[in-house]
Amino acid sequence: MAVSAGFAGPRLGNLMPRDSPACSPSMSFAPARSLKRMGRERRNGGGGVRCEVTTAKEDPKLMELSSVSALEQLKASALDRYTKERSSIVVIGLSVHTTPVEMREKLAIPEAEWPRAIEELCRLNHIEEAAVLSTCNRTEIYAVALSQHRGVKEVTEWMSKTSGIPVSVLCQHRFLLYNNDAAQHLFEVSSGLDSLVLGEGQILAQVKQVVKVGQGVVGFGRSISGLFKHAISVGKRVRTETNIASGAVSISSAAVELALMKIPESSHATARMLVIGAGKMGKLVIKHLVAKGCTKMVVVNRSEERVAAIGEELRGVEITYKPLTEMLSCAAEADVIFTSTASEAPLFLKEHVQNLPPVGQEVGGLRLFIDISVPRNVSPCAVDARGAKVYNVDDLTEVVAANKEDRLHKAMEAQTIIAEETKQFEAWRDSLETVPTIKKLRAYAERIRIAELEKCLSKLGDDLPKKTKRAVDDLSRSIVNKLLHGPMQHLRCDGDDGRTLSETLENMHALNRIFSLDTDVQLMEQKIKAKIEQSQK
Template structure:
């Protein structure tokens, strides 16, 4: 896999996939823009991702009329000095970096898995990096994706990849072979497709939307989950809701949990849960769905092993016609010995079923059959070596493709409608995001005009003496405000992007630059310096 640096454009494949292989081809086309670029190990001195040199020449120093001491420049001085060349010409970029079920095998994905409880801390750690302003994490059984707003594309990618490598223990070269790397509009569209269920193993899967909602919920109040990234995730939730309410893409579709139950049904000799001895390990969100789908498929008795009994009791109240027996985690191996099929779906970071433990289990009732383990956890709850035993079959989330093909053709037709909705919402989001670029200039321009207005009103009132009444003062103030608002109306209309595309971004940005030049507002430099101050302030804490 190649890592793309700078502002390279991406090539996007939008044809609905008909198979897992086509998914992978789709991602390969979307991730790469320059096949000739190879992903090289990233280091503090490497410039392979940066076509512009990091070295500052003497000429450039003289040109800026700044005394340069090669042995002792402060980082802040360098950043401020060369801001026009390094940052103000390169706007902040939204970047999506990660792995998913279409690009990476489970043994790689599970190393990168980030528990939900750690998402806020990860946001904080990412935003502490030099070039990362905002961040969000989406980690599920099918994907681990990090979304950031970076001051610089190539430096942002470098820092996030180094963070991922350090946190997971996976070398950067290995990450590059499997990762999704998308920028700006492509990154936003990808998240919208994820929320709509178009990027799931099961096309139209609904559970992913609740996981995207959880990203917003867990990020509320966390410094770094705000601005564009928060707005993008909020918009993604709206996209997911619209797609589900307007397209019927979820009709007849299955989730990972139901696909696991269906797979178990196919692998049981009797193709029935009526007489099967079923064990479910874990009663969280995924485990609860497994239990419900088992009940829907005719399973009337099952054992549920969980750390606490409260969640199991709650499920029992919902499924009163099913005999659900709770057992503590300490009895898991004993329960597995009495089961024909075992479903696992916990957040355990280490395997619950090791090869040695499973090897000691008695044979299933018929004697010549293998015990079935269906593991939909990331990281995996069943040690990979268990599949080497002659007494067990092990299946994980990567083995569900034979099940998810059901009803796929119908959902592919609905996916076309879903993509039309996504394009509409994408246009709205891009207009909103672009409008944020104009806010600093608008504020500075208004403040500039307001200072002039207030100064002139003050001069006028001082000349009129103390005999002027309150009503007269208010009339003069209203007159001055009316004049200012009418004069500002035209310029403000041309400093805003709108969802209808009446003002294109290039035109608005040119207007911003013109206003900056005419009134010496220096917005870009001020914005840059403010970002640097914020980054330095975070680093000191």
């Protein structure tokens, strides 16, 4: 189905990393490479980008750095870049909108392999957290990266290694989105706005599965977990408030919906269904019947192989194969008949339809023929046959067109919801910035408390009763907790109120300055050190 550019496929804005691959040499932990080639990006007068490379011979400071440890080299070359902005959420994706099926097949990651993939991704030097969303229509890697460019480069190389597709080919088909754009994209995916069939519901279940599989996996961290959980809430809200999934938007789904509309709801589970033809359209009819709760049907086809393949794909459904020579006898035992063959001559003439035995009142008293073939499989003369009601593809196209138009209108409503939810997620993520400050401030106060407590106890002597020591210790804890209560309250924010969030972040920066906590720098140093130690194991 063709959907307007506002709703189908990833947005194409902000697709290139801030630090262009052409101008940012890859970071290496080897001293010679990391110190002799340190690129600095500068914008020239024409708006382009040029690279200036400084060698160790030209700069005495670099000569001095050449003797320091790998950690110090890394900090010298990258820490300034990292501490200017927090870690980024990135999505590296290849979907049905950008990538042919033969590539998607190679990129597909089975659900059982998702935990292993997350762990491998998080062992990359610049990836902190990760998640995998892999379906028949897409393979998307979501990651929290210490550096946008380097993180994207590492993930792309990992995808190339696991799929066997060259990086150059992946780069031709992938799309890249960062932070709010990445969050908005996932919210659109979970809402069914990025699907081939606008508003389809299966993708929401697949997003839920990402969270289920990710629980307990090292690397499915707070930010990525929070993003996917928020996406589930957004998908549910869009479907509830817009009802975007209602109404068939394909001929095959419209055929099934029409059939179920024409027979009493009480007989939906018991009506005898017959599908004639197991080609593309016939297979879709079968799938839509299964989606509506039909678990038993007869399929007439020239060969049994296609029917058997469909049965293998749809486990738990009773599909009985019958050859084309038994078509009329099968029709005599069916309440609803779907026809979708490539036959150029009608399969059912008026006399065929009239000679079939009547159906029971429990299914409405009329046998339904729903003919979605062109040329028609049911003769036009059969429209007047007694005991039957015949519908053809023209009866369905208007319904499909109306439903598509309705879904596009609902998609516009959904975008308003998604924009609102994206802002809420951004606020929640901003609120996480205060967590390291809270930890640092409490650790700072605890160090002072313990040092002063030890001084006090040493002055009171070694023969001090345990009860007294415990009372002094409790007193010092109580004083510290009461002193910290005010600052801690001003560092806590759920992210729902933009004004409160702004004030909270101002308080965070003020406390960092007042107590010299240097949260961002120290935290980033810890992350970089951990990554280096991990890579050296």
